[in-house]
Amino acid sequence: MMMFSWRRRRATRRMARGGGGGSMTELTIPSHFLCPISLDLMKDPVTMSTGITYDRANIETWIEGGNFSCPFTNQPLHTIDSIPNHNIRKMIQAWCVENRAHGIERIPTPRVPASPVQVREILDKIAAAAGREDCEECKSMVEKIKILVQESERNKKCIIANGTGNVLSSAFEAFSKPERFEKRVEILEEILSTMAMIFPLQEEAIKHLKSEASMQALVWFVRGEDKSRRRSSILVLKEIISSYPEKVSELGEIQGVLEGVMKLIKEPICSSSKKASLFITYHAIASSSNQEGFTKAFLQMGLVSLLLETLIDAERSVCERALGVFDGICETKQGREEAYAHALTMPVIVKKILRVSDLATELSVSIVWKLVKHESREDEDEEDGGVKVEALQVGAFQKLLLLLQVGCSEWTKEKATELLKLLNNLHRERLECIDSLDFKDLKRTF
Known part of the structure; x- marks a missing residue:
């Protein structure tokens, strides 16, 4: 049986105030309400093939660690599938309600986790809607994926494992066609923000995103004023350049991209967006095909001053990236001249x-x-x-x-x-x- 330490602290405070000198009964949790792994009250009890009930999060962590035996009985798990134990969960909830006077909060009824079948059904609908260019249907299905991702880490892993990145990137490419682009901004934004939640993207997904139409759309978002769009798009662009560094030359030729990247370094939305911007800047400057051209353009926009301002009080990872860009600048004569001219x-x-x-x-x-x-x-x-x-x-x-x-x-x-x-x-x-x-x-x- 498990004792609540807060119960003892409450008794101590009451006695200190002179509010109770009599004996107090300790509140205990019934042992069958406790997860055998953590010995904590179960919030989402599930039963394994050996008949032992665990809290879902704990047993899934155990299995993800490469263990395929029952931690309580040490018997092999014939299947890693779990069955929700609704009876135990209802008993735990009833016990919480009975003891609410003692400060016990009722555990919420857990949401049913996403299944591979459910995820694949949604993805099939996204692919079909993208094929017939149905923005409304596609947006509705993408929103469902986003909700599932936000609900739990387990859902997120299931969604990633079933090829969601590839389907979303394919849909993004389909809706990026320039002839009707502005009428599809909302669906593109929805896909973009959802993709940013399931990094890293697989190679198949990036193949769709590195197309000319997709990169033009991503740059359009980088150049915009909406912070959420700019953040998501720069992170996706980083994913592309990470897998295909040679695409940085093509990216740099798109009008406004360098200005958009510089703005994200100067006015970062978050640490990850600033690091992504520095990453892209480094690869642009290190590009063998147009190194002098990119370096000259960045220098004219005041990159040396911006990097030095960033370095003064930057966190480690940002500092390392900024130094990497500065080192790349110093490869060229013009870059060194700009560095010599700056007092800092x-x-x-x-x-x-x-x-x-x-x-x-x-x-x-x-x-x-x-x-x-x-x-x-x-x-x-x-x-x-x-x-x-x-x-x-x-x-x-x-x-x-x-x-x-x-x-x-x-x-x-x-x-x-x-x-x-x-x-x-x-x-x-x-x-x-x-x-x-x-x-x-x-x-x-x-």
Whole structure:
């Protein structure tokens, strides 16, 4: 039998207030109401083939962990199908009602989980409606899928496993035809928001989304003002570029996409949309087919300033992506010129060494190395000493020394060593020491 600790706390409070000095009976839960796995009150009791009743969430977690035996009897489960135990559930609900004076809330009647047959029936209707271009019927069926996804994680897994992504992406492509696009925005938005709930998408689904019509529609949503649409579309575009990086060139040629991506970096809707935008920006800049063109376009829109502003207080994953984009920019002469011209470049980048993650450190060293290595002789001879002196003044020399001591990858070690040689040629009296607090949390790797 299980004791409620809150019951004891209530008794203690009442006695402290002088409200009850007599004995109080502990409220207990009947043992057959408890899940044998968690020993908690069952909310959705189901019976397995061995005759033992468990809470649905607990036994499904057990099976998903690769266990195919009954956790209570250790007997093999001849089938992993479960049968809802309505009798036990009604008894638990009645017990909750009887004890509501003790603060017990009645457990709600659980919804019947989605079955593969039910999901496939809905998907067949979506495919048929898309085939005859019936927007209303298709929208109604997609809404049903969305409701099922939102109800439970179990439903979501069932929906994904039955090829929902492929059906939805095929319908999205069918309704993306430019001749009647604006009349189909609502159904496209419904499909888009539902797809964003079942990531990652399978390759078959992405094949439909990478078509010219689908990508044009996705960019239309990215360029719009509706935040939900913009978020869903940028996440889907990230899925496409993740599987087909070469499509970034085609994507970049669509009017307004670069401006839409930049807007999502500058005014992020959420962390995931900002990371997706940085991901697409990186692949555009790293594109071998039109690297200079994409880099020039992004630089003209102020990407360097935007990245530096982002890096100042970004979370780790965003910081890593922003540094990756900055590193890509520094591959080109024009990108390095923009970086040299910004007063925050060296202070912000050097600050990220040994402060965020191993990847962030590697990218930061790469950026500093590219800027120092490619600095022109004219810049070095300027009155302020150029980027090398600036790197020294913000503590790059000391950080690189410490990096070699605590350990790093061979590539980073090679670049850090070369940087130290380049920086060591300057007069040390021009240096400024860095704050030792930068290293207070560091631990050696040996």
